[in-house]
Amino acid sequence: MNALYRITKKPLGAAFAGALAVAVPVALALPAAPVAAQTSNQLNRAASALRAITTMRASFTQSDRSGQTVGGTLTMRNPGRIRFEYGDDVNMLIVSNGRTLSIADYDVQQLERYPISDSPLGALLDPERDITRYGRVVATNSPNVVSIAVADPNKPEFPELTLVFTEKSSAPGGLELTAWVARDTQNQRTTVRLSNHRYGIDVPDSTFRYRDPRSSSRRPG
Template sequence: MKFLIAAALLAPAVVLAAPVGAQANDLATVQRYLKAITTMTADFSQTDRNGQVLTGTLTWKQPGNIRFQYQKGVPTLIVAEGGALTFIDYSVKQVQRWPIRNSPLGVLLDPGRDLSQFAKVVPGDPRLVSVEARDPKHPEYGRITLVLARDAAAPAGMTLQGWVALDSQNNRTTVRLSNQRYGVPVASNAFRWVDPRPTTRR
């Protein structure tokens, strides 16, 4: 995953490696950014390993809540709430759940975790900060590279541009964000979902 990920999200100028001290400062700034988020909404574009592109709307509320509402006609939904990440496929009436901490998205949804223990800055375009995170004790959780742009108007002077997640089978998913809005009202029921299985509803 290296800096090519950032290049895919925002075309770089000259690629320069930041000094180690600057990288440590950038990692600390990303930590402050994650802690500073209360709510965020954005449009997203998701590209899977086969090149299929889906779009939709992201709703994010710290700590631990996120919703990927896909475009009309896509019968899937991804929601994180209550410490679990849930994938709902309405076309086949299936639900899969696993702990958020076991997912690459855990780095976004648990701002209290110390990034310095499991993440590093990937050198690259000085306009961007790319942070690769993975749990060395659990490679099966996969890894994620967050790409943030320096933005004085955003929390902690950065704004999340997207990420690339790589699972344990090396399946890559790229998410690009646009129209990011911070501190917007989010309804209390925004992370609820309807269970498509016959006997239960949520």
């Protein structure tokens, strides 16, 4: 199965969990109508908040539509570096080194790589992906929540990614990234939720390396 499909769609009951698949919580349900009056300000604030993150580590939870849930740790370092490390029940890593997004599946000893600009996470990882150009503000149920939907018209095969921020004065730029929601061409929605954020921590280059699954069935400890 193509890794870009697995990244948002693979059921958790299979051999491993598809990255980024989570049921959308009711509190984060996103109406489709843009909020025109606040678009420019909120887009700029969200873009500034993402750029202001130097390093971040957070817990994430991901569930499929049937309610099965897995969790793990997300580590991020700008520009363009991210690592999803799952619990022991998911023998897979997703790592970006700033240039390439790599999906290492240790159960089937398979490795797939994509330029970060050619991945569904481009809105988060690609420094060239300006969300003030590709994004639109969507209405939320709370004045303390800012949601930005990002879609690349040149890559219609990728799901629309909606970044969900919560007002928090101690977070970079005053906004904390708390979730993102992927909506595919069949209007199926999946989400990732973040918690326990830590900023400005030491994140060495080794964080964004991994053992090649083609030579090992075990991921790094």
